[in-house]
Amino acid sequence: MDPEEFRRAGHAVVDWIADYWSTLDARPVTSQDPPGTVAAALPAGPPTDGEPVEAVLADLDTVIAPGLTHWQHPGFFGYFPANTSGPSVLGDLVSAGLGVQGMLWATGPACTELETRMLDWLAGLLGLPERFHSSGRGGGVIQDSASSATLVATLAALHRASGGRWRDVGVDRRYRAYTSTQGHSSIEKAARIAGLGDDGVRPIEVDPETLALRPAALRAAIEADLAAGEVPTIVVATIGTTSTAAVDPLPEIGAICAEYGVWLHVDAAYAGAAAVCPELRWSHAGVEYADSYCFDPHKWLLTGFDCDAFWVADAAELVEALTVLPEYLRNAATESGAVIDYRDWQVPLGRRFRALKLWFVLRWYGVEGLRAHIRSGVALAAQLANRIRADDRFEMAAPHPFSLVCFRLRAGDEPSAALLARVNATGRVYLTHTRVGGRYTLRLAVGSPQTRAEHIDGAWELLRTTADSLLAEETPTR
Ligand SMILES: *Cc1c(COP(=O)(O)O)cnc(C)c1O
Numbered sequence: 001m002d003p004e005e006f007r008r009a010g011h012a013v014v015d016w017i018a019d020y021w022s023t024l025d026a027r028p029v030t031s032q033d034p035p036g037t038v039a040a041a042l043p044a045g046p047p048t049d050g051e052p053v054e055a056v057l058a059d060l061d062t063v064i065a066p067g068l069t070h071w072q073h074p075g076f077f078g079y080f081p082a083n084t085s086g087p088s089v090l091g092d093l094v095s096a097g098l099g100v101q102g103m104l105w106a107t108g109p110a111c112t113e114l115e116t117r118m119l120d121w122l123a124g125l126l127g128l129p130e131r132f133h134s135s136g137r138g139g140g141v142i143q144d145s146a147s148s149a150t151l152v153a154t155l156a157a158l159h160r161a162s163g164g165r166w167r168d169v170g171v172d173r174r175y176r177a178y179t180s181t182q183g184h185s186s187i188e189k190a191a192r193i194a195g196l197g198d199d200g201v202r203p204i205e206v207d208p209e210t211l212a213l214r215p216a217a218l219r220a221a222i223e224a225d226l227a228a229g230e231v232p233t234i235v236v237a238t239i240g241t242t243s244t245a246a247v248d249p250l251p252e253i254g255a256i257c258a259e260y261g262v263w264l265h266v267d268a269a270y271a272g273a274a275a276v277c278p279e280l281r282w283s284h285a286g287v288e289y290a291d292s293y294c295f296d297p298h299k300w301l302l303t304g305f306d307c308d309a310f311w312v313a314d315a316a317e318l319v320e321a322l323t324v325l326p327e328y329l330r331n332a333a334t335e336s337g338a339v340i341d342y343r344d345w346q347v348p349l350g351r352r353f354r355a356l357k358l359w360f361v362l363r364w365y366g367v368e369g370l371r372a373h374i375r376s377g378v379a380l381a382a383q384l385a386n387r388i389r390a391d392d393r394f395e396m397a398a399p400h401p402f403s404l405v406c407f408r409l410r411a412g413d414e415p416s417a418a419l420l421a422r423v424n425a426t427g428r429v430y431l432t433h434t435r436v437g438g439r440y441t442l443r444l445a446v447g448s449p450q451t452r453a454e455h456i457d458g459a460w461e462l463l464r465t466t467a468d469s470l471l472a473e474e475t476p477t478r
Helices: 004-022 037-041 053-067 086-097 108-128 146-161 165-169 185-194 216-228 250-260 271-276 278-284 315-322 330-337 355-391 412-427 455-472
Strands: 139-143 175-180 200-204 231-240 263-267 292-295 306-314 394-396 404-409 432-436 439-445
Touching: 004 053, 037 053, 037 146, 053 330, 086 292, 086 355, 108 139, 108 216, 108 271, 108 306, 139 146, 146 175, 146 185, 146 231, 146 263, 146 292, 146 306, 146 315, 146 404, 175 185, 175 216, 175 394, 175 412, 200 292, 216 231, 231 250, 231 455, 250 263, 263 432, 271 278, 292 432, 306 315, 355 404, 355 455, 404 432, 412 439
Parallel strands: 175 200, 175 231, 231 263, 263 292
Antiparallel strands: 139 306, 292 306, 394 404, 404 439, 432 439
């Protein structure tokens, strides 16, 4: 494909994406086809002779699009909605066109320096502590996901707790990680990969009302482990849990970590974006205690997957934990000590030029544009919560500090699960569920850039009328 052919095909692809976005509302949010439908529509092998891009675009329409869950649909309220945007896609397109590998400063100086600057911009935008800024000992890096951020934080914490010994001899069974019972599954996965084992993770109980970690229980667990000769290594606190968006009390947790010398990693994957709004920064009180912190612009900041922003207060600890320098990567810039080599800040060696999409996004929307997106999500969630509270067949299952609303039918687990299944089957909305205090709970996460007040009204109307018919069936008439 020469540059002129690329120009022509590229315009057609951009047109296809623009058409996709402008027709999303009319599509069912989830695929209505049984498993195997897409696979059956694909040939068993590749074509012998090449085909035009138009042929692929045609199959995108007939084979792929009908088999998708449309994560950017205005009625997509599951998990946390995708947050890509025009500028994000364009930045990613440039990154793809450049094909730069940013593993070392020397393999793409602009790739490294733009990333450092974007993470400094973001740290300022969220009001994060000065010690995460690259002008001091700390700094930021883009990871693919919050799961990777938790893994590298765990490795750096092990490095610290073992006095560097784990690098030479691996881990023994004494190192312990702590997170609330509401902590994300990636914490357990990171502990498993790092060699702590599933038993190495201490689940700490939460307050039944707020679902936030109980500091007294954390202290008791750390003290019990110390008494047993174990090594408290890392605490992962969450700002905005996946299940209900609960906020762990960082000021108390941070003070405990400081007292016992335990690494504090703050996982703000979804709710970190809220800190772009000064009125929502209460959620980040105590973040100055963090040794590391991450959030996902791909979850709520108008950036396409994958983009996790991760900071450490002392980059040297992270680099010492992860660096391996073979002869073929040696170069004068690295040896000068004057540059950042991001390969030492992550698990893989190679890395894409992901800072470009952040640069496009931050410049297109500006600070106020990003704040408007967050505020719209928070306001729409509040609008829905008001409707739920005003209908006595429903109840809220947790507070809604951000854009996630957790609720259920008072009638119980079975009717609540049936309600979710029925509204999702219409193809007009997509919600997911969790359990709160053991009870089946519906989650409605606002955040898709296309979702507006009328979509929340529509979703509530659908929930309300579906509950009408469901509860009428449940009530014996004889
Ligand atoms: C979504 C989520 C994660 C995992 O995010 P990825 O970026 O997909 O790995 C981790 N922690 C929390 C609190 C989350 O909500």
